[in-house]
Every structure is written in C-alpha cells, then in structure tokens.
Amino acid sequence: MDLRLAGRTVIVTGASSGVGLATARMLLAEGAHVAGCAREIGRLRAAFEGIGDPAALHLATCDVTDRESVEQFVAGVVERFGGVDGLVCNAGRSLMATLPGTTDDQIREEFELKIFGSWNLVRATRAALAESESGSVVNVNAILSRQPETKLAVTSAARAALLNLTHSMAEELAADGTRVNSVLLGLVDTGQWRRRFESSGTDLDYDDWSAEIAADRGIALGRFGTAxxxxxPILTLLSPLAGYTTGSSIDVGGGVGRYI
Structure with a gap:
C-alpha cells in the first residue's frame, strides 16, 4: 500500500533509538526525507549508519526543551529540504517513582519534557506545516495519560497534560490545514526496558522476565510490543490518506487499556 509519503519531509525527535529510530527507518523505506534529532549526535549518527539514502537524511543534535535549540534545528531542516510536511514528537522517558519518592525538580523536568518537547517543535514548524498540502503532527504519548500508575505517578500526570494539549493543538492548527494526533503506547521493548532488565538482578532471561511483567500488567496479548x-500507526497518521483524522489517539498497548 502506498502511504503517499515519498518525497515528503518528516521530523522525528528522539530518533537515535527505540520508536524514533524505527519510525525514521520506516519513513526512509517509504521514500520520505527524514530529519532526525537527539541529544547525542555521535549516537544518532551511529544509529543511522548504512541506513537509507544520505541525500534523504538530515541528522542534528537538539534539546527539545530549549526553544532556541529547536528553532535552530528546524531552520536547518527547512534549509536542507525546503519545508516540513510531518512532525513526530517522540523524545521522552518515564520516571519510575511514586509521588513521595519524586523530587520537585523531577516533577518540573517531567512536565517540561512532555509539554515543551512537543510545543517547542509545533510552534517552530507551524508555518512550514501550513504550507504543506497535508501537514501532520503525531505526539508519541502513553496509555498512562488515561490510565495512570502509582509507580509512574508524575509521568502519568505529565502525559495526561500532553494528551490534553494535543487536543488543543488539533483545534488551533486545524485552521492551517494541519492535523494533530496521538499514539498512546503501552509497554514497548525499547532500551529503557532492557536497562531495567539488566539492573533487576533476575535469574530469568529477557523473554520470560518481560512476559511476567506483561502478565502482571494485564496485557491481553501477553508480551511487550515492538518499536x-x-x-x-505513526506513519499511518502522517499519511495524506488519513487526511480527515485529527484530535484522535490510537492505543498501541496489546490490550492493556482498561478505560472506555
């Protein structure tokens, strides 16, 4: 199926690993131009070594919580490719901590990353997206935004704020012809979970360890998802074929969602 992404320019934040890297690879395979950013340029370049046509790829360091850094990155993308058609706001992390175990600085950092990690990119790309025939923004969020967990209390709250903000963005940018949607993740097999496994001290192998967690979390499919x-679904929302979809969210959680 042709998603009509060939020749379109898409920015992907947090592109050096996990969902961001998988999204960028899939976009390149579709013939899109990809502008990927991350905090560590060496790691980013290593992740993309030998992937895709270098002429279709732009890699740069960017701190998504810093407005000036974001504006410089976006300006470089527009200079390189002539515009922006899609934006995937993927930079993020989870803070495994209860409310009493979270410092004030950690709370501020979580909200700053979740909110400004999207809003800085959206306002920097807004004019370019408006010039596209089918501008699209996808905020990579989590099912935690609707179904909080006490062990991820502040992350859950920050993700709920981002989900709310995404709906406001969808209404605000509709006048530009730009769509804004969310993909809500459950447990996905990324570097974060691999690091938790390595520090867990378990005697299980990774597959059995992750299956136990999936069962404990009530994941219907009984496993973690893949990047x-x-x-x-991110590419689907970026596609012009999804041109009548905005302000929506897609769960990608293996059936872990319990809300209606």
Whole structure:
C-alpha cells in the first residue's frame, strides 16, 4: 500500500533509538526525507549508519526543551529540504517513582519534557506545516495519560497534560490545514526496558522476565510490543490518506487499556 509519503519531509525527535529510530527507518523505506534529532549526535549518527539514502537524511543534535535549540534545528531542516510536511514528537522517558519518592525538580523536568518537547517543535514548524498540502503532527504519548500508575505517578500526570494539549493543538492548527494526533503506547521493548532488565538482578532471561511483567500488567496479548509495531500507526497518521483524522489517539498497548 502506498502511504503517499515519498518525497515528503518528516521530523522525528528522539530518533537515535527505540520508536524514533524505527519510525525514521520506516519513513526512509517509504521514500520520505527524514530529519532526525537527539541529544547525542555521535549516537544518532551511529544509529543511522548504512541506513537509507544520505541525500534523504538530515541528522542534528537538539534539546527539545530549549526553544532556541529547536528553532535552530528546524531552520536547518527547512534549509536542507525546503519545508516540513510531518512532525513526530517522540523524545521522552518515564520516571519510575511514586509521588513521595519524586523530587520537585523531577516533577518540573517531567512536565517540561512532555509539554515543551512537543510545543517547542509545533510552534517552530507551524508555518512550514501550513504550507504543506497535508501537514501532520503525531505526539508519541502513553496509555498512562488515561490510565495512570502509582509507580509512574508524575509521568502519568505529565502525559495526561500532553494528551490534553494535543487536543488543543488539533483545534488551533486545524485552521492551517494541519492535523494533530496521538499514539498512546503501552509497554514497548525499547532500551529503557532492557536497562531495567539488566539492573533487576533476575535469574530469568529477557523473554520470560518481560512476559511476567506483561502478565502482571494485564496485557491481553501477553508480551511487550515492538518499536516497529508503534512506527506503523505513526506513519499511518502522517499519511495524506488519513487526511480527515485529527484530535484522535490510537492505543498501541496489546490490550492493556482498561478505560472506555
């Protein structure tokens, strides 16, 4: 199926690993131009070594919480490719901590990353997206935004704020012809979970360890998702074929969502 992404320019934040890297790879395979950013340029370049046509790729360091850094990055993308058609706001992390175990600085950092990690990119690309025939923004969020967990209390709250903001963005940017949607993740097999496994001290192998967590969390499919399984719905929302979809969210959680 042709998603009509060939030749379109898409920015992907947090592109050096996990969902961001999988999304960028899939976009390149579709013939899109990809502008990827991350905090560590060396790691970013290493992740893309040998992937895709270098002429279709722009890599740069960017701190998504810093407005000036974002504006410089976006200006470089527009100079390189002539515009922006899509934006994937993927930079993020989870803070495994209860409310009593979270410092004030950690709370501020979580909200700053979740909110400004999207809003800085959206306002920097707004004019370019408006010039596209089908501008699209996808905020990579989490099912935690609707179904909070006490062990991820502040992350859950920050993700709820981002989900709310995404709906406001969808209404605000509709006048430009730009769509804004969310993909809500459950448990996805990324570097964060691999690091937690390595520090867990378990005698289980990774597959059995992750299956136990999936069962404990009530994931209907009984396993973690893959980055590629998240990337595909992201590409679907970026596609002009989804031109009548805005302000929506897609769960990619293996059936972990319990809300109606």
């Amino acid at each position: 590629e399984e998240v990337a595909f």
